[in-house]
Structures are given as C-alpha cells and as structure tokens.
Amino acid sequence: xxxxxSAAPDFTLPRDGGGEITLSALQPKAVVLYFYPKxxxxxxxxxxxxxxEHLAEFEAAGAVILGISKDPVAKHDKFVAKHELKVALVSxxxxxxxxxxxxxxxxNMYGKKYMGxxxxxxxxxxxxxxxxxxxxxxxxxxxxxxxxxxxxL
Numbered sequence: 001x002x003x004x005x006s007a008a009p010d011f012t013l014p015r016d017g018g019g020e021i022t023l024s025a026l027q028p029k030a031v032v033l034y035f036y037p038k039x040x041x042x043x044x045x046x047x048x049x050x051x052x053e054h055l056a057e058f059e060a061a062g063a064v065i066l067g068i069s070k071d072p073v074a075k076h077d078k079f080v081a082k083h084e085l086k087v088a089l090v091s092x093x094x095x096x097x098x099x100x101x102x103x104x105x106x107x108n109m110y111g112k113k114y115m116g117x118x119x120x121x122x123x124x125x126x127x128x129x130x131x132x133x134x135x136x137x138x139x140x141x142x143x144x145x146x147x148x149x150x151x152x153l
Contacts (some may be wrong), residue, residue: 001098001149002101002102002130002133003130004065004130004132004133005031005129005130006032006129006130006132007128007129007130008023008031008075008122008124008128008129008130009023009097009101010022010023010024010090010128010132011023011092011096011097013068013090013091013092013097014073014090014091015073015076015088015089015090015091016076016077016079016080016088016089017077017080017125017153019071020076020093021066021090022047023066023124023128023149024128025065027126027128028061028126028127028128029063029126030061030062030063030064030123030124030126030129030131030150031063031064031065031066031122031123031124031152032051032058032063032065032066032067032121032122032123032124032146033068033077033101033121033123034051034065034066034067034068034070034119034120034121034122034137035067035068035103035117035118035119035121035122036048036067036068036069036115036117036119036124036148037069037073037116037119038069038070038071038079039075039076039079039089040075040078040079040082040083041067041084043119043139044069045079045117046139046140047067047084047137047139047142047143048049048079048085048087048089048096048102049065049083050063050084050139050142050143050144051067051120052083052084052085052086052087053143054143054144054147055086055087057145058147058150060127061147061150061151061153062150062153063150064088065086065087065088066088066089066090067087067088067089067090068089068090068091068092068097068098069091069092069117070091070092070093070095070098070117071089071091072091073091075089076089076090078108079085080086095117096119098117101120102123103117103118103120103135104116104117104118105117105118106109117140118135118136119136119137120133120134120135120136120137121133121137121142121146122134123146123149123150123152123153126153128148131149132146132149134146
C-alpha cells in the first residue's frame with residue numbers, strides 16, 4: 001500500500017558513487033522519493049536538475065532527496081557527472097521497489113505497449129509514513145511544489 005498515511009515500503013539499494021541507502025535509516029528526516037524512467041533523457045534530466053537546484057532548500061527544511069530508476073549504478077554515475085547532479089540516485093535494477101510503490105506500470109507509446117516506470121514522487125515524513133503522493137508527474141514546476149509540501153510538514 002502506498003496511500004497517504006500508510007508506511008512507506010522500506011528498501012536498501014545501491015546508490016551512485018558506491019554504497020547503499022536504506023530508506024528507514026534516514027529517519028527522522030523527511031524523504032522525497034522520486035521515481036523516474038531513465039537516466040539522461042530530456043524529462044528525467046530536467047527533473048534531476050530541478051531537484052539539484054533546490055537541494056539546499058530541501059536540506060534546510062529537513063528533507064533528503066532520492067531519485068530512483070532501473071538504471072544501473074554505473075549509468076547513474078555517468079548521469080551525475082555529466083549534469084553535476086547533487087541528489088542521490090539509487091538503482092532498482094530488478095524493479096522490486098518500483099513494483100512495491102506501484103510505479104512499474106504498463107505504458108503505451110505510438111500504439112506499442114510496454115512496462116516502464118511511471119514518473120511519480122512520494123513525500124515520506126520523519127516517521128516513515130507517506131505524507132503526499134504525486135503520480136503522472138509533469139516536470140515543470142514539480143520540484144517547487146514538492147518543496148512547498150516539505151516545508152508544510
């Protein structure tokens with residue numbers, strides 16, 4: 001269950017730059033967990049840059065930002081270096097976490113159906129509960145909307 005008020009599914013995944021991140025270990029900080037389809041594509045790049053540009057404000061409000069996709073860590077590392085990203089990117093190569101958050105969905109492009117990650121963001125409060133959910137995210141202005149929600153926690 002990934003409804004507002006439910007416990008956020010915990011995970012431990014490898015991250016860019018090496019090491020792992022465990023969601024529950026970040027408490028009592030709030031966590032902005034954003035799922036995105038693929039490194040270095042136009043929308044995903046704009047989203048990662050927007051979160052990076054506002055990172056200091058998120059940190060001042062007591063929040064950590066995690067981007068998550070199926071891309072391997074090596075691809076995350078190249079993406080981070082190319083765009084000077086400052087947000088942590090975690091790799092869910094087997095899509096287990098994507099499935100538990102309900103963002104591994106059937107998509108349709110030009111009449112072709114395939115499985116992929118729905119662009120979605122979950123705001124997890126300092127107790128590990130889901131405080132806000134944004135599905136089918138449109139990138140322009142999204143980081144600012146999420147920042148306002150973090151400040152309102």
